[in-house]
Amino acid sequence: MALRFGFKRLRYFFVVFSTNNGFFPYLLLVGLMVVVVVVGMGAYFFGLMAPESIRAEGIENSLDAGFIDTFWWSFKHVLDPGAFAKDYLAPGSVLAFGVFTTIAGLVITGALIGFIINFIQSGMDELKRGSTVIHEMNHVLILGWNRKVVSILRFFSELRTHQPIVILTNADIDDVNEEIRQERRSFRNVRVVPQHGSPTVAAELKRVNVANSASVVLLAEEQTSGRDQSPDISTIKSLMLLDNIAWEGKKPNIVAEIAEKDNVRVANIAVSARAPIVSSTEFVSKTLVQCARHTGYSSVYSQLFSFDKNEILIHRVEGLSGELFGNVARRFENAILLGVSWVQSGAGGERRVAVLNPEPDYDLGEDDELILLAEPRKQLSAPLEMMDDEESGASIGHFENPKIQRLLILGWNENIGQIVEEIDGHANEPVDVVITSGQTSEFFNEYKDRHIADGIRNVRLTHRQEDTATELALRRLEVQKYDVIIVVADHSQPGYDPDSRTTLTLLLLRELRGEMSQAFPRVVAEFYDKESHELCRETPLTDAVMSPEFVSMQITHLAREPVLGSIYNELLSAGGIEIGLRPIERYVPLRSSCSFAQLMHATQKANEIVLGVRIGGIHGEPCLNPGSKSQFVFEAGDVAIVLAQEVYI
Template identity: 25%
Template structure:
C-alpha cells in the first residue's frame, strides 16, 4: 500500500503539470492515447484476436489498427469477429474521449492566445520607431504631427503604451485620426512605470520617446518614474535616448533633470500655456506664430553646423540666407543664445539656430553676406502702466497666469478672477504675485450666464482672458462653457464701442472653428500647443532651451511690431529690407503679418507667414506687422 504522503506528492506533481497550460494537457492526452493504443496492439497480437478469416497479426499491425480507430471512429465499421470488434470498440470509445478533450484543449488554448494578443502584452519588434507612453487628450495631436514628420520616412512606426485596453486605444485612434498616411500605429497595454512593461515597446531600438502626462492626480511622479526606468535600465542601450517628457508642476523639473540628465527635454505644459496666453494679451495673434513654429507642416527650428560662416558676424549670418531665418547661435556645450548682438563673431564651434522649411533648404544663398548693418539702437523701452485684467473661468493654470501677468503690468494694476468652481476662495488666496504691481479680487459668478458676466462690466477692463474649466469638466463640456462666455462677450461688444483685448483658451482644436465666430483677438488651444511642443522636442534636442529663452520674460520674446517701424508703407520693397532694419534696431525678423491676406491666400494662419523668402517683393500697408525677436 502507498503511504498517504506519497499519494499526496504524486497528486501535487500532477496538479503542477496540469497548471502549466494547454501544452501540458496535450502532453497528458498524448501519453494516455499512446498507452491505450499500445495495450490494444499488445492484446490483439498476444491473444490472436483478429478479424474472421485473417491470420495472426504482429504487434506493429495491431498498434496501427488501434491508432486508426482512435483517430477515426468510422474505421471500425468494417470489423468482423466479436472479439476483435469488442477490443476495437473499447479503443474507439477511448479515442472519442481523447480527441474530444484534445479539441477542447486546443480551442481553449487558441482563445487564450487570442485574448492575450488582444490585451497587447507581446513585445514590439520594431526599429527606429517613436514611442509614446501614457494616454491623454493631447495624444491625437501628437500622433498627427508625427505622421506629418514621418511622410518622407520608410515604414515609420508609432508605438503607444498606456494603462488602457489595447482595442479601446486602437478604436479611439481610428475614430479621431482618419488619415495616418504611411505611418502605422501599434498599441500595447501596460504600466509605463514598470520596467518589464516598458521593455515591451522596445526602447532599445527606438528613435525617440514621448512621455505624456497621464490624467491622474500623481501625474508628475509617474512621468519621472518612467524616465528613471528608461535611463537606468540595467539592459539599456549605450546610445543616448531622445526623450521629451510632459510635466505639470515646476517643482518637478529639477528632479526630472536629475533623473534624466541630458537625455530628457522637459515640456512644462501648464507653464507653457500660461506664458503664451499672457504674451498673447500683449501681442494678439502670437499663438498662431507659436503654432507655425512648432507644427511639422510648415517651417521648423533647426540647429545646424555652418562652418562656412566662421569669422562672420551674427548680422552677416542673418543676411547670408535667402530661404532661411537665422535667429540665434548654439555653443558646443549646447547653450542657446537667441538674438545676440549683430556684431557677435561666429566661431567654428558654434551652430546656427535657424528657421527653415526643411533641413534640405538650409543653403547659404543670400546676396548680402558682407552687408554693413547700421546701428540705430534698440527700440525705446515702454514703461509698464496700470492695467485691469479679467479672467473668466478657472483651471490649474490660473495661478501661473496671474503670477506671469504681474511681471508685465505696472504698479496699481488689478486682476479680477470670476468663476464658480469648488474651493476657489482658497485657491485664489494661495496665488503668489508681486503685490506692488497687481492686486487680486475674486467674483464668484457663473461664467456661462449673461447676467453674471454683465454684472462684471467686462468691457471696462483692458483685457479679458477666458479659461477652460477642464479641471472640472470634460474637454467638450469645458469648450462649450467657453463658447457660451465668448458669445456673451461678443454680444456686449456689438452694443458698445469700447475696444478690449480678448484671449481665450480652447481645449480641443476641433472647436476652434466654432469659436472663430466670436471675434476674439486670439485663441490658445492648450492641448494642441502642448502636443506640438512634445512632438518637436522628440526630434530636436535643443528645443527646450530655445523656447525657455523665448518664453522667459528676461530673454528675447516674439513681438509683432508695426511695419512702418521698419519700411515705408505703400511702396514696393522686399522682406530683406525689413530684416536689415530689424537688425539695425537690435532685433531679428522671423516673419510678417499681412493684414488683408489669410489662409485662403496661402499665407498661413490669419495672414501670418513665418520665414518668408528675403528676396520676395512685398508692399506693406497700414496694419501690417513685422514679427521679430526682441528683448
C-alpha cells in the same frame, strides 16, 4: 471514489501546467499521438502484413513489410479518419486496431484545433485587455493617459514615419480603446498598441520593451486629477526607474510632462537634468500671456511648431568659423537662421546651450551649430556666396508694445497663479488684474497667500465672485473698460464642461460688443477641443490657445529632438528673446515691391530676425519662411513676425 479523485487531480495538474506553460498542451498531444501510433502498430502481430490483409486497399507492404509499413499505416489512421474506409477487406483484428487509432486521432485532432483556437483567442483577449508582451522595436512608448495623447498620436502621424506607438496606462483600457477608435482616422500613419499596467512598476516597463524603444513620453495620469495625490508622483517615480535602467544599446529620448510647476525641480533631480521636462501649467500660462501681448500669436506659434510646414532644426555647416552671424543669416535661400548652439561640458556632464538672435556681428566659432527654421521635407541648401547688401531705405525707430493697464481674467483653473506671475514678469509698469470666477473670496485669499503673494511686483490683483457665463455678471464687470480679456478653461463650476462655459461666455461677449460703439477689448480664450473653437469664430475672440494641442506639439518635438528644449524655454520666458509681431512699415515702405531678403536685411538693423509676415490684418494667415527671393507689396495692417528682445508692457 479513488478513481474519481485521481481523475480530478489529473485535470487539476493539466490546467496548472497549461496555464504556466503555453507549450504544455501541445507537448501532451504529441506524446499522446506517439502512444496511439505505437499501440496501433500492434496490429502487426495480429496479421496486418498477412496476405489476406494486403488485399485491403489501405494496407501496403511495398517498403519492407515490417516496421516502416506498419508505422505508416498506424500514423495515417491517426491523422486521416478517412483512411479507415480503405481497410474494408482486412481481418477483424486489424479493423479493431484501425477503429482505435481513428477514434483516438479524431480526439487528438479535435483537441489540437481547440488548443490553436484558444491560443489565438487568448492572444486577442490579452491584446484587448492590454496585457500582452510587446515585441516592437524602435517604438514610441507613452507612459500615462490624458487628453493630450490623441494630439500626440496625430502629430506623430503627420510625420509619416509609420512608427509603432505603445501606450502603458492605469486608465480603463476599454475607455482608452474607445477614444482611440473615435479618432483613428486622424492618425492613420501610426500603429497604436494600448496596454494596461502601472508605469511605476519595473516589470511592466520591461513588458512593453522599454529597452528597445526610440522615445519615451511620460504624461500625468488624468485619473489622479482631483485626488489628494499629485498627478506628478507617478511620473517622477517612472523617471527614477528609467534613470536607473542599464541601457544596453542607445538610450531612448525621454520627455516628461509635469502638471504642477512646483514639481519641475524634483523631476529634474530624478533624471539628473538629462531629459527635458515640460511644465504644462507653465507652458499654457506663458502662451496665454504672450497672446494677450501680441494679437495673432497663437496662429504664429501653431505654424512655427507644426509638423507639415516648417520645423526648427540644429544643423552643422563646415567652413563658417570666423564668419559674422548677420552675414551668414542672409546666405540661406530656403531657411532662416535663428541662432547658434553648442555642447558645453561641465561638472554635471554635457549640456546643450542655445543662443537665439545674437548680434549681427557675432563671430561664429568652430564648434557652433546653426539653429534654423526650414521646411522638414526639403533639402537644406548650402549657404550662398555673400552678395552685396541691398538697402531697404527704411528707418528703424524704437518700438513700443501697446500698454496693458487693465486685464480681466474670466474663470479659474490651476494655471491662474502662473498666469499672474507671467503678467508680472512682462510688466515694468503697474497692471490692474481682476480675476472673476465662481470661487469664494476665502478660497481666493488662501490661494493668493500660498501661490501668488510673494512673487508679484507690478500686478495689482483683485478677485470677484461671479458666474462668468451669465450676461448679468458680464454687464456688472463693465468689460469694455479693460485692455485685454483672458477666458481660461473654467474649473470653478464642477459638473460643467469648461469648453461649454468658454463658448457661452464668448457668445455673451459678442452680444455686449454689438451694443457698444467704442473699441472692444482683445479677447484671448483657452480651449480643450478644436470643435469648441470652431463654434466661436464670429465672437470677439482674437486668439485661441488650444492648451492640450500646444503642449502635445512641444512634447512630440522634444520626443524626437530633446535638444530643442532650451530653445523653447528661451522663446517663452520673460525677459529674453521673444516672438514679436511688428508693423511692417517699421522696416520697409508700404505699397512698393520688396523681397523677403530685403526685409531680412532691414530687420537686422533693429537687431531682429524676421521669421515671416502676416498679410491682411489680425485675421490673416502667417507666412513663415517664404524664401529669400519671395516678393511682396505690403499694405497697412500687415506685420512682420520677428525674433526680438522683449519689449515690456
